Amino acid sequence: xxxxxxxxxxxxxxxxxxxxxxxxxxxxxxxxxxxxxxxxxxxxxxxxxxxxxxxxxxxxxxxxxxxxxxxxxxxxxxxxxxxxxxxxxxxxxxxxxxxxxxxxxxxxxxxxxxxxxxxxxxxxxxxxxxxxxxxxxxxxxxxxxxxxxxxxxxxxxxxxxxxxxxxxxxxxxxxxxxxxxxxxxxxxxxxxxxxxxxxxxxxxxxxxxxxxxxxxxxxxxxxxxxxxxxxxxxxxxxxxxxxxxxxxxxxxxxxxxxxxxxxxxxxxxxxxxxxxxxxxxxxxxxxxxxxxxxxxxxxxxxxxxxxxxxxxxxxxxxxxxxxxxxxxxxxxxxxxxxxxxxxxxxxxxxxxxxxxxxxxxxx
Amino acid sequence: xxxxxxxxxxxxxxxxxxxxxxxxxxxxxxxxxxxxxxxxxxxxxxxxxxxxxxxxxxxxxxxxxxxxxxxxxxxxxxxxxxxxxxxxxxxxxxxxxxxxxxxxxxxxxxxxxxxxxxxxxxxxxxxxxxxxxxxxxxxxxxxxxxxxxxxxxxxxxxxxxxxxxxxxxxxxxxxxxxxxxxxxxxxxxxxxxxxxxxxxxxxxxxxxxxxxxxxxxxxxxxxxxxxxxxxxxxxxxxxxxxxxxxxxxxxxxxxxxxxxxxxxxxxxxxxxxxxxxxxxxxxxxxxxxxxxxxxxxxxxxxxxxxxxxxxxxxxxxxxxxxxxxxxxxxxxxxxxxxxxxxxxxxxxxxxxxxxxxxxxxxx
Numbered sequence: 062x063x064x065x066x067x068x069x070x071x072x073x074x075x076x077x078x079x080x081x082x083x084x085x086x087x088x089x090x091x092x093x094x095x096x097x098x099x100x101x102x103x104x105x106x107x108x109x110x111x112x113x114x115x116x117x118x119x120x121x122x123x124x125x126x127x128x129x130x131x132x133x134x135x136x137x138x139x140x141x142x143x144x145x146x147x148x149x150x151x152x153x154x155x156x157x158x159x160x161x162x163x164x165x166x167x168x169x170x171x172x173x174x175x176x177x178x179x180x181x182x183x184x185x186x187x188x189x190x191x192x193x194x195x196x197x198x199x200x201x202x203x204x205x206x207x208x209x210x211x212x213x214x215x216x217x218x219x220x221x222x223x224x225x226x227x228x229x230x231x232x233x234x235x236x237x238x239x240x241x242x243x244x245x246x247x248x249x250x251x252x253x254x255x256x257x258x259x260x261x262x263x264x265x266x267x268x269x270x271x272x273x274x275x276x277x278x279x280x281x282x283x284x285x286x287x288x289x290x291x292x293x294x295x296x297x298x299x300x301x302x303x304x305x306x307x308x309x310x311x312x313x314x315x316x317x318x319x320x321x322x323x324x325x326x327x328x329x330x331x332x333x334x335x336x337x338x339x340x341x342x343x344x345x346x347x348x349x350x351x352x353x354x355x356x357x358x359x360x361x362x363x364x365x366x367x368x369x370x371x372x373x374x375x376x377x378x379x380x381x382x383x384x385x386x387x388x389x390x391x392x393x394x395x396x397x398x399x400x401x402x403x404x405x406x407x408x409x410x411x412x413x414x415x416x417x418x419x420x421x422x423x424x
Numbered sequence: 425x426x427x428x429x430x431x432x433x434x435x436x437x438x439x440x441x442x443x444x445x446x447x448x449x450x451x452x453x454x455x456x457x458x459x460x461x462x463x464x465x466x467x468x469x470x471x472x473x474x475x476x477x478x479x480x481x482x483x484x485x486x487x488x489x490x491x492x493x494x495x496x497x498x499x500x501x502x503x504x505x506x507x508x509x510x511x512x513x514x515x516x517x518x519x520x521x522x523x524x525x526x527x528x529x530x531x532x533x534x535x536x537x538x539x540x541x542x543x544x545x546x547x548x549x550x551x552x553x554x555x556x557x558x559x560x561x562x563x564x565x566x567x568x569x570x571x572x573x574x575x576x577x578x579x580x581x582x583x584x585x586x587x588x589x590x591x592x593x594x595x596x597x598x599x600x601x602x603x604x605x606x607x608x609x610x611x612x613x614x615x616x617x618x619x620x621x622x623x624x625x626x627x628x629x630x631x632x633x634x635x636x637x638x639x640x641x642x643x644x645x646x647x648x649x650x651x652x653x654x655x656x657x658x659x660x661x662x663x664x665x666x667x668x669x670x671x672x673x674x675x676x677x678x679x680x681x682x683x684x685x686x687x688x689x690x691x692x693x694x695x696x697x698x699x700x701x702x703x704x705x706x707x708x709x710x711x712x713x714x715x716x717x718x719x720x721x722x723x724x725x726x727x728x729x730x731x732x733x734x735x736x737x738x739x740x741x742x743x744x745x746x747x748x749x750x751x752x753x754x755x756x757x758x759x760x761x762x763x764x765x766x767x768x769x770x771x772x773x774x775x776x777x778x779x780x781x782x783x784x785x786x787x
Contacts, residue, residue, distance in 0.1 A: 151630060152769055153623040155762045162719050162766035200623045205598060214593040217630065221593050228591065230577040230584050231605075235568060235595025238626065242594075260516040260563045263601065267514060267580065356525050399518045403525035406515055 066241070070194035071146045074139045077188055081136065091132055092122035095183050096330070103329050105375060111332035112323050112375060114186075121183075130168050131180075137161070137169040138180055142195045151196035151238075154178050186330040193287070198238045204289040205233035207266050208277035209249040210296075215242040222246070225277070231266065233280070240292040245299055251275040252423050253296050254414075255340070257283065257308040257317055261398045261409070268410040274424075277302070284317055287328070290335040293321060297337045303423050304337050307414075310345030310355075311395035312367035315377065315386075318342045323376040342381075343417050347389035350396045353413070356403050357394035364395060429604070433557035434509040437502045440551055444499065454495055455485035458546050459693070466692045468738060474695035475686050475738060477549075484546075493531050494543075500524070500532040501543055505558045514559035514601075517541050549693040556650070561601045567652040568596035570629050571640030572612040573659075578605040585609070588640070594629065596643070603655040608662055614638040615786050616659050617777075618703070620646065620671040620680055624761045624772070631773040637787075640665070647680055650691070653698040656684060660700045666786050667700050670777075673708030673718075674758035675730035678740065678749075681705045686739040705744075706780050710752035713759045716776070719766050720757035727758060 077093075084091040096102065096114035104115045123129040141160065145152060152160070158177040161170040171177040185192055211224045214237060225234040237243070254276045256262045262280040265271065271278050279293055297304050306321050308314035319325070322340040324332035350357050360368070368386050371377045377386065389395070401409045418424040440456075447454040459465060459477035467478040486492040504523065508515060515523070521537040534540040548555055574587045577600060588597040600606070617639045619625045625643040628634065634641050642656055660667050669684050671677035682688070685703040687695035713720050723731070731749050734740045740749065752758070764772045781787040 150769065151626075152765070153626065153762065155623050155760070156627070156765040156769065159719055159760075159763050159765040160769070163768065198623070198626055200621065216594045217632075218589065218635075221591070223591070223593060226581065228584070228586070230586060230598060231579045231600040232598025235593060235598050237594040258563065260518050260561070263514075263516065263561055264519070269580075272581075356522055397518070397522075399516065400522050402515070402519040402522040405526065406513065406519065406523070 066194055067146045067149070067196070070188070070190040071143050073188040073190045074143050074146075074184070074195075077184070078136060078139050081132065090122055090124045092120050092124075092128075093132065093135065093183070093187060094118045094120050095186055098182075098326065098329070100326055100374075103326055103375065106332070109333055109338070111336040111338050112326075112329055113332055114329050133166065133169050134161075134171065134176075134180060135184065137164050137166070138177070138184065142184075142197075145196055149196075151198050153198045153200055154181060155200060157181070157197065182327075182330075191331060191334055193239045193241060193291075196239075199286055199288070204236050204282045204286060205262075205280045206236060206277060206292070207233035207262075208271040209275055210245065210277055211247040213244045213246055215244075226271065233266070233278075236288050236292055238288055240288050240295065243292070243295075245296070248277075248300055249275055250277045250300065250302055252418075253277045253279060253293060253302050253304045254343075255279045255281050255285075255293060255304065255306045255321060256398075257281050257314055258398060261307070264399075264402075264406065264409060268407060270410045270414070273410070274415075274418075281306075281308075281317060281321070285321060287331075287335060290321055290337075293340070294335060294337045297339060304340040305343040305418070305421065305423060306340055307343045307398060308345065309395070309397045310347060310350055310389075311360075311397075312364055312371055312386075314345075315342075315371060315382075316367075319374070319376045341421055341423075343414070343421065345396050345398055345400070347385045347392065347394075349413075350394050351388075351392060353401070353404065355396040355400040357396045357400070360389070360393050360395055365390065429557055430509045430512070430559075433551070433553040434506050436551040436553045437506050437509075437547070437558075440547070441499060441502050444495065453485055453487045455483050455487075455491075456495065456498065456546070456550060457481045457483050458549055461545075461689065461692070463689055463737075466689055466738065469695070472696055472701075474699040474701050475689075475692055476695055477692050496529065496532050497524075497534065497539070497543060498547065500527050500529070501540070501547065505547075505560075508559055512559075514561050516561045516563055517544060518563060520544070520560065545690075545693075554694060554697055556602045556604060556654075559602075562649055562651070567599050567645045567649060568625075568643045569599060569640060569655070570596035570625075571634040572638055573608065573640055574610040576607045576609055578607075589634065596629070596641075599651050599655055601651055603651050603658065606655070606658075608659070611640075611663055612638055613640045613663065613665055615781070616640045616642060616656065616665050616667045617706075618642045618644050618648075618656060618667065618669045618684060619761075620644050620677055621761060624670070627762075627765075627769070627772060631770060633773045633777070636773070637778075637781075644669075644671075644680060644684070648684060650694075650698060653684055653700075656703070657698060657700045660702060667703040668706040668781070668784065668786060669703055670706045670761060671708065672758070672760045673710060673713055673752075674723075674760075675727055675734055675749075675752075677708075678705075678734060678745075679730075682737070682739045704784055704786075706777070706784065708759050708761055708763070710748045710755065710757075712776075713757050714751075714755060716764070716767065718759040718763040720759045720763070723752070723756050723758055728753065
């Protein structure tokens with residue numbers, strides 16, 4: 062099942078190798094330019110509404126032994142990836158690191174997995190293809206969907222047509238590593254609700270929130286995997302459904318929302334592929350902690366530092382976020398989403414979410 | 425769908441409350457005896473082949489303010505759990521902790537989640553029922569099965585019949601929080617292969633190991649959740665299939681095997697419900713690191729300490745484990761299961777696993 066995307070990704074990789082070849086042929090020292098990956102070099106793309114890399118680049122050049130080794134590793138990796146695509150196979154980032162031990166030139170072998178991970182990101186940025194296009198799988202994905210959606214997944218064993226309520230157990234539909242193998246067939250959904258914790262996801266499913274409110278419940282499992290962010294974006298774009306993100310009320314959870322909506326610094330080159338700028342934050346907001354008198358914990362020093370750094374983060378510059386973060390610093394408290402249980406197990410589905418969805422204009 | 429188990433668990437809880445009532449009525453200070461939960465108090469049960477608590481007990485008595493508060497919390501929790509069972513609902517341990525904020529007596533409220541978690545374990549031990557019988561869900565489970573097995577899951581939305589190859593995507597069948605809602609209908613499986621990491625689980629599925637070797641691939645996801653251990657035990661007992669456990673080659677992974685096979689100190693009261701004493705360890709064995717010349721890392725100080733403590737752990741007293749652990753301490757190395765990729769992506773499915781399964785008499 063080699064697809065057009067596979068062929069395209071393969072060609073983009075071969076183009077990269079050809080570029081080194083041409084540099085050699087012209088008598089130039091081979092080199093590769095990669096955008097600098099720091100917060101100072103991410104910019105807001107007004108057209109796409111996501112954060113992307115700016116103009117600063119670093120050059121990997123063969124004019125030093127270290128630089129030459131980096132390019133050698135890139136070439137061996139390109140060779141492996143093109144072969145993997147040709148054979149329609151896939152592998153994990155960790156397997157790539159270990160596989161390099163079998164390469165015939167010692168200098169091409171990776172000395173750590175960070176090195177091979179970084180190289181694959183460089184290749185994504187420079188080729189314009191994604192890791193998924195290269196058939197590189199993550200170590201874990203494992204998030205799930207529950208809701209009124211029928212889809213077709215193209216697996217290595219043939220097509221599977223699955224309704225994400227009727228054909229799955231209580232655990233829901235398991236999102237595959239590459240959600241671009243999925244085609245959405247039919248749905249009765251009104252909106253998408255992304256949920257941070259497993260405990261809350263199970264609460265919503267037990268209370269039948271997906272059937273009562275025609276919602277697709279996407280479990281984020283903490284900081285969401287790329288597959289989870291990708292399918293959320295596709296559900297939004299292709300089914301034209303609003304997305305709301307429901308997390309704990311602390312600075313680390315706001316970053317979970319941020320990575321769904323605006324992408325992350327680490328994967329700013331993939332924002333157009335992974336980010337859903339229209340995603341809205343439903344809560345837990347610092348003001349909810351006060352208005353609902355939720356059980357809370359005091360902010361730790363690292364929470365305070367994280368909140369202060371969010372005040373400077375380009376992704377949190379709206380009036381909403383400035384107000385909420387300043388309020389939280391003032392009251393010095395944080396709450397988990399499951400703290401809503403202090404008002405009873407049905408409060409979240411009978412009161413909290415319907416009220417917030419109404420306020421936000423989603424219902 | 426209140427079941428017989430629900431009614432039974434409810435009665436066991438009410439019996440506990442009745443016991444306090446009788447103690448009061450007899451003019452005695454109410455108290456509750458709980459087995460001491462330390463390594464020194466776990467013993468090998470020759471009949472069941474698992475580790476269980478010994479005879480040492482601690483007494484929770486109302487003869488001190490602290491003890492009285494503990495019993496008060498137990499009574500409020502019993503009241504909540506019996507009501508939950510009556511209404512056929514469920515909740516998470518964290519929700520229980522937060523819910524206690526809504527209780528009308530301040531002294532009954534939990535001061536930390538550790539306290540409520542411990543209490544639920546005490547109630548399991550004393551009542552002889554399980555947390556699942558009380559309808560308490562974990563925060564996360566999320567492990568999956570892929571293989572030639574057809575099952576029926578009883579969900580709140582009705583029955584679902586699912587074949588764990590034909591009716592699922594590449595992500596596999598998601599094990600529900602309480603796998604006792606599952607009935608096994610039909611299978612063509614020869615054995616069960618429990619796998620520690622997601623990367624290796626995906627490798628086996630991509631290489632079609634479940635179809636080529638008629639195996640049920642159970643993803644452990646690191647230290648396995650209770651649901652994963654429970655379904656493994658049921659698959660073994662009810663389908664009469666051998667179980668092999670495939671992990672990284674380090675002391676922490678041997679504990680993963682240990683918890684599948686012999687249970688854990690924390691849940692020794694549930695060994696008969698969760699442990700599969702017939703489960704065999706397939707690897708990565710320290711001798712594999714040497715024989716296959718696998719990429720390895722040096723043992724850290726904490727690895728060495730963990731190995732030394734395993735030499736004293738009653739679960740690792742066999743000749744096999746003593747030999748392997750001593751060998752590992754001698755060579756000072758550890759390897760991950762994905763390190764097998766250094767011999768190519770198919771080595772694990774074409775060579776390593778078939779050879780080991782043959783040696784072990786499983787194939």
